[in-house]
Amino acid sequence: MTDLPDNVVITKLDALVNWCRKNSLWPMPFATACCGIELMATGASRHDIARFGAEVFRFSPRQCDLMIVAGRVVMKMMPVLQRIWLQMHEPKWCISMGACASTGGVFDTYAVVQGIDRFIPVDVYVPGCPPRPEQLLQAIIDLQEKIQREGTASGREAFRRRQPPRALVEDPRNPRLVVAGPPLFASSGNDPASDRPAGSETSAT
Amino acid sequence: MASPETLQKLKERFPEAEISEFRGQHRAVVPAGIVHDVLKFLKEDVGLALIIDITCVDYLYYPNAKDRFGVVYIVGHPETAERMIIKTFVNDPQPTLPTVTDLWEGANWLEREVWDMFGIRFEGHPDLRRILLPEDFQDHPLRKDYPLQGRGERHNIPVVTRDLG
Numbered sequence A: 001m002t003d004l005p006d007n008v009v010i011t012k013l014d015a016l017v018n019w020c021r022k023n024s025l026w027p028m029p030f031a032t033a034c035c036g037i038e039l040m041a042t043g044a045s046r047h048d049i050a051r052f053g054a055e056v057f058r059f060s061p062r063q064c065d066l067m068i069v070a071g072r073v074v075m076k077m078m079p080v081l082q083r084i085w086l087q088m089h090e091p092k093w094c095i096s097m098g099a100c101a102s103t104g105g106v107f108d109t110y111a112v113v114q115g116i117d118r119f120i121p122v123d124v125y126v127p128g129c130p131p132r133p134e135q136l137l138q139a140i141i142d143l144q145e146k147i148q149r150e151g152t153a154s155g156r157e158a159f160r161r162r163q164p165p166r167a168l169v170e171d172p173r174n175p176r177l178v179v180a181g182p183p184l185f186a187s188s189g190n191d192p193a194s195d196r197p198a199g200s201e202t203s204a205t
Numbered sequence B: 001m002a003s004p005e006t007l008q009k010l011k012e013r014f015p016e017a018e019i020s021e022f023r024g025q026h027r028a029v030v031p032a033g034i035v036h037d038v039l040k041f042l043k044e045d046v047g048l049a050l051i052i053d054i055t056c057v058d059y060l061y062y063p064n065a066k067d068r069f070g071v072v073y074i075v076g077h078p079e080t081a082e083r084m085i086i087k088t089f090v091n092d093p094q095p096t097l098p099t100v101t102d103l104w105e106g107a108n109w110l111e112r113e114v115w116d117m118f119g120i121r122f123e124g125h126p127d128l129r130r131i132l133l134p135e136d137f138q139d140h141p142l143r144k145d146y147p148l149q150g151r152g153e154r155h156n157i158p159v160v161t162r163d164l165g
Helices: A014-020 A035-043 A079-088 A098-103 A133-150 A156-161 B004-013 B030-048 B107-118
Strands: A027-031 A067-070 A093-098 A124-126 A165-168 A178-183 B020-023 B026-027 B048-056 B069-076 B083-090 B096-098 B121-124
Touching: A014 B020, A027 A079, A027 A133, A035 A093, A035 A133, A067 A098, A079 A133, A079 A178, A079 B020, A093 A133, A098 A124, A124 A133, A133 B083, A156 B004, B004 B020, B004 B030, B030 B069, B030 B083, B030 B096, B048 B107, B083 B096, B107 B121
Parallel strands: A027 A067, A067 A093, A093 A124, B026 B083, B096 B121
Antiparallel strands: A165 A178, B020 B026, B048 B069, B069 B083
8 A cells, every 4th residue: 555656546436436436427307387386496607506516407318317296197197107117218316496396395186296206216305495506406415425425336226116126018097108117038047136145235215 | 349330140050159249259059959050150251260169168066057068160251350159069979070170280289288177078089199198098087077186197107116127
């Protein structure tokens, strides 16, 4: 160790990768209502989401790793939201922005989903009707902390989530929806997740 | 509002129409059997050639109401901006009215919306499907006997979890 020059830093690879990921979140704006206006304000120059490295809004889920659901979601929109979520690559996270996305808000009616977390995973909830941009920025800061603490460079937590890989098939009950079908491959024994030591399983968030 | 000539013509041609006025708006309540004839007359002989809206009111639980559904047609004059409301009543079971899509192509979606939300069937409509709600929706949610929070439709969606990808 004494041979190392002063300008070399030793760290864990996981910590380095998480540091890169958390400072380069690419949001997918799923804005359905007035929260979307605050989301735009957060992206604009006054509040400037670029200070946190999350300014690259992309409208293709293939290019995003952070879904921001801003606004109420109705039952007809939920299959669309789920399909977009499934199209995003791992690692990916979800922010439920505002009272409507989180709980249905004042829209306690037959068509409005009472909280998107009933049907897709959510990492951070933002209260407010609509939340101020500062609140959304705080949610991104909180999510960055979560990524720094929980992520792994190889995405082992992601592999753990989706074992075994399964085909996506149309739901027989509802042809507009994609659900997990039978396993894609017979167990080959070289699954990246299977080389971890026994007992290291933790609950996926 | 409608001009006196329009009201006079309507009164002469259809004596059974009950014409009334409220805050400058004229309304004619007609039996369901002649509503198509009345609208055709207004369009072709009076000049009220624009269908502005078709909508419906559910009078269930309404005090002193004799009929269940009131279907409302609003027609307008494209040149004089004259306006007239034609209203008719239909009842359970299976409330049905003749379509007016033969008079106005634009009535197609309006009637589909009334069918979607209130379950009024329009005989002769070329494509009477739901227009706003999902196709597999079972009820007509703007009926007063439909609960505000629905019958579980909003919860009946498959769940996507992290392990799906």
